[in-house]
Amino acid sequence: MIAFGPAFLDRFALNVLSRSMIYAMLAVTVDLLWGYAGVLTFGQAAFFGIGAYATAMVLTHLGSSPELMLLAFVLAILVPLVLGVVVGWLSFGYGATPLYATVISLVLPIVVTQVAFSGGQWTGSSSGLVGYATLPLSLAGYFRLTGICLLAVAAAAWIFVRSDAGKVLVAIRDNEARCAYLGLNASRIKIALTAVLAGVTGLAGFLFANASGVVAPENTGFVFGTELVIWTALGGRGTILGPVLGTIGIDYLSASLSGQLPFLWKLIVGALFVAMIILLPNGLAGLVGKILPRSKGSRGEGGPLRQAQVMQAPQDVVDKPPLLTIHDLGKSYGSLNVLQGINLTVQPGELVSLVGPNGAGKTTLMRCLSDGTESISGSVSVRGANIAGLAPDAIVALGVGRKFQVASVFDSLTVAECLRMARAARYRPSLVHSSQELDLPSAAVEILKLTALDGMLDRPVSALSHGLKQSLELTMVVALEPQLILLDEPTAGLTKTERMTIGTILKKLTGELGLAAILVEHDLDFVREISSRIVVLHQGQLVLDGTVQDVVNSELVKAIYSGGAHD
Numbered sequence: 211m212i213a214f215g216p217a218f219l220d221r222f223a224l225n226v227l228s229r230s231m232i233y234a235m236l237a238v239t240v241d242l243l244w245g246y247a248g249v250l251t252f253g254q255a256a257f258f259g260i261g262a263y264a265t266a267m268v269l270t271h272l273g274s275s276p277e278l279m280l281l282a283f284v285l286a287i288l289v290p291l292v293l294g295v296v297v298g299w300l301s302f303g304y305g306a307t308p309l310y311a312t313v314i315s316l317v318l319p320i321v322v323t324q325v326a327f328s329g330g331q332w333t334g335s336s337s338g339l340v341g342y343a344t345l346p347l348s349l350a351g352y353f354r355l356t357g358i359c360l361l362a363v364a365a366a367a368w369i370f371v372r373s374d375a376g377k378v379l380v381a382i383r384d385n386e387a388r389c390a391y392l393g394l395n396a397s398r399i400k401i402a403l404t405a406v407l408a409g410v411t412g413l414a415g416f417l418f419a420n421a422s423g424v425v426a427p428e429n430t431g432f433v434f435g436t437e438l439v440i441w442t443a444l445g446g447r448g449t450i451l452g453p454v455l456g457t458i459g460i461d462y463l464s465a466s467l468s469g470q471l472p473f474l475w476k477l478i479v480g481a482l483f484v485a486m487i488i489l490l491p492n493g494l495a496g497l498v499g500k501i502l503p504r505s506k507g508s509r510g511e512g513g514p515l516r517q518a519q520v521m522q523a524p525q526d527v528v529d530k531p532p533l534l535t536i537h538d539l540g541k542s543y544g545s546l547n548v549l550q551g552i553n554l555t556v557q558p559g560e561l562v563s564l565v566g567p568n569g570a571g572k573t574t575l576m577r578c579l580s581d582g583t584e585s586i587s588g589s590v591s592v593r594g595a596n597i598a599g600l601a602p603d604a605i606v607a608l609g610v611g612r613k614f615q616v617a618s619v620f621d622s623l624t625v626a627e628c629l630r631m632a633r634a635a636r637y638r639p640s641l642v643h644s645s646q647e648l649d650l651p652s653a654a655v656e657i658l659k660l661t662a663l664d665g666m667l668d669r670p671v672s673a674l675s676h677g678l679k680q681s682l683e684l685t686m687v688v689a690l691e692p693q694l695i696l697l698d699e700p701t702a703g704l705t706k707t708e709r710m711t712i713g714t715i716l717k718k719l720t721g722e723l724g725l726a727a728i729l730v731e732h733d734l735d736f737v738r739e740i741s742s743r744i745v746v747l748h749q750g751q752l753v754l755d756g757t758v759q760d761v762v763n764s765e766l767v768k769a770i771y772s773g774g775a776h777d
């Protein structure tokens with residue numbers, strides 16, 4: 211089509227399709243951010259406009275020699291890319307909430323449009339810039355150039371989303387908290403993605419400024435940013451083909467109808483939008499997917515399971531600081547003191563159960579041990595390093611793995627892909643290749659075998675039972691090769707057999723492999739069976755720290771559990 215289109219398409223079609231293909235490049239970037247990484251953005255129009263204005267301003271005010279054309283090309287990519295870093299940092303940097311990104315992406319096109327309006331002769335104000343010399347190409351030449359660029363962008367995006375790094379985006383979309391507790395810095399990844407895609411958008415701006423010969427404030431605006439989101443949604447987000455089909459189809463249809471039916475076209479396009487949303491909720495790509503048979507191996511395959519490393523028991527314990535030291539820890543929410551004066555040390559090989567009635571502060575304590583940004587009094591040290599101020603991913607790097615109460619996995623991925631995610635912080639995922647092998651430490655492989663998950667590596671996680679999801683999350687935590695594992699009610703909702711399996715795994719990890727574990731658990735029979743030590747928390751205070759026998763025979767514990775012990 212790109213090669214032979216100019217032979218049978220008229221001038222109108224060549225013109226409109228060249229523009230549509232440039233817009234389709236933008237829609238692909240919207241889709242990578244929204245469909246894959248879960249970041250809804252209206253801001254791509256702003257980066258596009260900046261790329262187009264940078265080109266038009268160089269060609270208008272400086273000239274159009276080959277060197278200046280090259281300068282325009284470089285600036286069209288570089289300026290949006292640098293702004294992308296700033297926007298990414300504001301959207302996803304420290305302390306940003308999920309709302310920040312969308313609000314900033316709404317404000318950005320409005321600000322850029324106002325700058326274009328108020329730029330006087332530099333930006334051409336409301337008339338924009340026109341009449342500058344462009345690349346010496348015919349209409350057919352521009353059609354081919356934009357087609358090749360769209361193909362290149364779509365192919366690069368397609369390779370990227372199938373690669374290991376592309377799966378990281380899906381993991382972030384599914385469960386950003388789990389990513390952090392697998393040692394991945396989701397903020398940094400999203401900032402990098404925003405910046406690179408801003409650069410790609412700037413490239414589209416360069417093409418547009420040359421192909422159209424005019425750049426105006428509407429090209430940077432919020433309305434255009436919204437149209438890109440709609441085209442992406444109608445095409446089918448979370449696919450690469452969808453946004454390309456949606457954008458080219460709808461933009462071309464709109465251009466044709468606006469000429470032939472000047473008063474009715476908007477109504478017709480609006481009705482089509484509604485019909486497609488009702489009839490094709492997965493967009494045009496969903497329709498294509500239904501018609502074409504799904505190719506085998508389109509999902510990541512489990513591949514051969516390999517035992518990459520053998521987890522070694524930590525040695526030379528004697529001269530080293532304890533694995534975990536909690537000193538006079540306190541935590542309050544407003545006037546509510548949830549934890550007070552907690553002192554605890556944990557050595558390698560210990561399986562410490564943390565018990566106490568509902569609301570005693572057990573989950574809060576686990577959070578304080580795994581997230582150094584929680585405001586606390588006192589201190590928490592892992593292997594002698596104070597964790598104050600460290601985000602969860604940095605604490606994972608110190609050797610702490612955390613399993614949540616409700617299984618925290620990635621529902622859009624397969625079992626194997628989830629496990630690869632647990633290795634992603636250790637081995638940088640490829641931007642191009644999709645691994646077919648699974649390198650796991652021997653302890654993780656053993657859990658897979660014990661739970662029969664080793665036979666389900668290609669299965670989508672969404673199809674797993676509750677118990678298997680719990681086991682998968684535990685395997686992911688063990689795959690981090692931690693020295694200390696924090697487990698919040700790992701047996702909640704499991705059958706007796708599943709509980710026994712988890713108990714066997716925990717005993718092996720601590721007793722044979724020398725890891726330490728802190729386990730929050732309500733099932734006291736389970737606790738009694740597997741613990742090397744039990745710690746009792748009551749009303750935010752540590753009231754007992756002893757052996758299983760000490761706790762079983764304690765009158766205080768009986769009183770606490772019968773509701774009789776109060777301050």
Ligand SMILES: Nc1ncnc2c1ncn2[C@@H]1O[C@H](COP(=O)(O)OP(=O)(O)OP(=O)(O)O)[C@@H](O)[C@H]1O
Nearest residue numbers: 543546548566567568569570571572573574575730
């Ligand atoms: N973000 C928060 N803001 C205010 N109060 C909170 C917050 N998180 C926990 N709390 C309070 O802190 C206390 C301890 O809660 P926490 O969840 O740590 O208890 P728990 O021992 O884990 O209970 P359970 O066994 O029911 O899970 C409760 O009174 C709870 O309401």
